[in-house]
Amino acid sequence: MTDLNGLIVFVETFGCQMNESDSERIAGLLVAAGARLTDRPEDSQVTIVNTCAVRGKSEEKLFSYLGRLRSLKKKTGLRIVLAGCVAQLHRDRILDRNPEVDFILGPDNYHLLPELLERRLGRPRVFTAWSKDWREDERRLSLRRSPVSAFVTVMEGCDNFCAYCIVPFTRGREKFRPLRTVLDEVRILAGQGYKEIQFLGQNVNSYRDPDTGAVFPDLLRAADEIDGLEWIRFITSHPKNFGPELAEAMARSRHVCRQIHLPLQSGSSAVLERMKRSYSREEYLEKTRVLRSLLPGICLSTDIIVGFPGETESEFSETLGALDEIRFANIFSFRYSPRPHTSAAKLKDDVPFGVKRRRLMDVQQAQKAIQTRIHEGFIGRTIRVLCQGKSKKDGRVFSGRSEGYQVVNFRSEADVIGRFVQVRITSCGPYSLRGELAESP
Numbered sequence: 001m002t003d004l005n006g007l008i009v010f011v012e013t014f015g016c017q018m019n020e021s022d023s024e025r026i027a028g029l030l031v032a033a034g035a036r037l038t039d040r041p042e043d044s045q046v047t048i049v050n051t052c053a054v055r056g057k058s059e060e061k062l063f064s065y066l067g068r069l070r071s072l073k074k075k076t077g078l079r080i081v082l083a084g085c086v087a088q089l090h091r092d093r094i095l096d097r098n099p100e101v102d103f104i105l106g107p108d109n110y111h112l113l114p115e116l117l118e119r120r121l122g123r124p125r126v127f128t129a130w131s132k133d134w135r136e137d138e139r140r141l142s143l144r145r146s147p148v149s150a151f152v153t154v155m156e157g158c159d160n161f162c163a164y165c166i167v168p169f170t171r172g173r174e175k176f177r178p179l180r181t182v183l184d185e186v187r188i189l190a191g192q193g194y195k196e197i198q199f200l201g202q203n204v205n206s207y208r209d210p211d212t213g214a215v216f217p218d219l220l221r222a223a224d225e226i227d228g229l230e231w232i233r234f235i236t237s238h239p240k241n242f243g244p245e246l247a248e249a250m251a252r253s254r255h256v257c258r259q260i261h262l263p264l265q266s267g268s269s270a271v272l273e274r275m276k277r278s279y280s281r282e283e284y285l286e287k288t289r290v291l292r293s294l295l296p297g298i299c300l301s302t303d304i305i306v307g308f309p310g311e312t313e314s315e316f317s318e319t320l321g322a323l324d325e326i327r328f329a330n331i332f333s334f335r336y337s338p339r340p341h342t343s344a345a346k347l348k349d350d351v352p353f354g355v356k357r358r359r360l361m362d363v364q365q366a367q368k369a370i371q372t373r374i375h376e377g378f379i380g381r382t383i384r385v386l387c388q389g390k391s392k393k394d395g396r397v398f399s400g401r402s403e404g405y406q407v408v409n410f411r412s413e414a415d416v417i418g419r420f421v422q423v424r425i426t427s428c429g430p431y432s433l434r435g436e437l438a439e440s441p
C-alpha cells in the first residue's frame, strides 16, 4: 500500500475540460495515497504540471511556466512532474532541455504517480506507454473542484486523424468506458448532490459500450433515468457521428440540456475536405436544422480554425457566412498552427501570419455582434440558472450557467451556490447575461 505520508503536492492544469478532469483524477489518486494538496507551487514538495498540446500557443505558455519552476526548484528543491499531452509528445526534447523535470508521464500513466513519488525513483523517469484497455480503478477517487457540476469521462483517444489535430498522437486510439461503470459513477454523483454532469470524451458521440455495444444515445437515455440529476451535458461531439438517433434521444430526455458543442472548424466544404473532417458545409447545416426542429431553442456552440493551409479569401468568407446563418451561441476560434506528426504539417503553411490574425479578428468581431443580438433577446425573460460560484470582485454577485450554457451573473443576499434559481435578465454584454433573482431563494 502506497503511503505518501503528507507529501505536499500542487497540481497545475493547462488545457481543456479533459485536462481539468485528469487533474481532478491525479489529485484524487495522490490524496488517497496520503498526499496533501496546496494551491501554490511555492508551498509544494512536488508540482505536477498537466499539459495540453493541441495548440502551439499553450505549449509556449507551458515552457515559460517550466522556466519559473526551474528557479523555484533551485530555492526549494521541489520535484517537478510533467504530465499529459506535451509530456507524451515532447518527451525527448524535455529530457534534453528541461533537466528540472523529474518525471514525464503521458496521459495513460497517471496511475503510476503514487508509487513513483513514494519511492523517489531516479530512473527511469519517462512513462509514456499506451494501453489499449480502459483503466477504471482510480476514477472513483477524483477530487472534484466543483461541488455542483461533475465531469464523467466516457471515452478517451480518437481514431479520426483530422489533418490538423495532434490528439490521436497524444491520447492514442479510442477506448471506451463500460456503460455500467459510467452509470455507477453518475448514480454516486447524483447521491452526493451534484446537479449537473458533463460526459467527456475527445469524440464522445462515437461511444460504444465495450461489453454490450450500447451507443451514446443509449447512454444518454440511461443517465436520464437516474434520480436526482437535473442537467446532463456532453462534450465534444463530432458532426460525422451526430445522427438523428442522438438528436431524438436529446429531444425525448427530461434532463439532457438543450445545448451542444459541435465543432464546425470551417464553413468551406473544400477546406473541410482538406482538413479530413468527413462532412461538408451542407451536411453540417442539415444537422443543425434537424437539431433545431427537434429541439427548438437549442444553443449551439462550435470551434473555428482560420488560416488552414491554402484557405483563400473566398473560402474564409464561407466561414463568416456560416456563422451568420447558424448563429452560434458561442464559438472558440483559433489561428491554424502546424502540429507535429499531423498530415497538415506536411502542407505549406501558406496563409501569412498577418492574414490569419486579421481573419481571426474578423471571426471574433462577427461572432461578438451575433452573441450580443442573441443576448439582447434574453432581456426581460426569466430563466433557470444553476449557480456555480461567486464573483471574485464582489462577494454578493453570484455566477451560474443557463441551460444553454450562457454565463449569468446576478446579486443575491443569500448563498445560492449549488442551487437552481430563477433570474430575470436585465442587461447583457456579448459574453454574459446579468439579472436579478425573480424569487427569494
Ligand code: SF4
Pocket: 158, 159, 160, 161, 162, 165, 166, 167, 168, 202, 203, 238
Ligand atoms: S475528431 Fe479530429 S479534431 Fe477531434 S480529437 Fe479527433 S482528430 Fe482531433
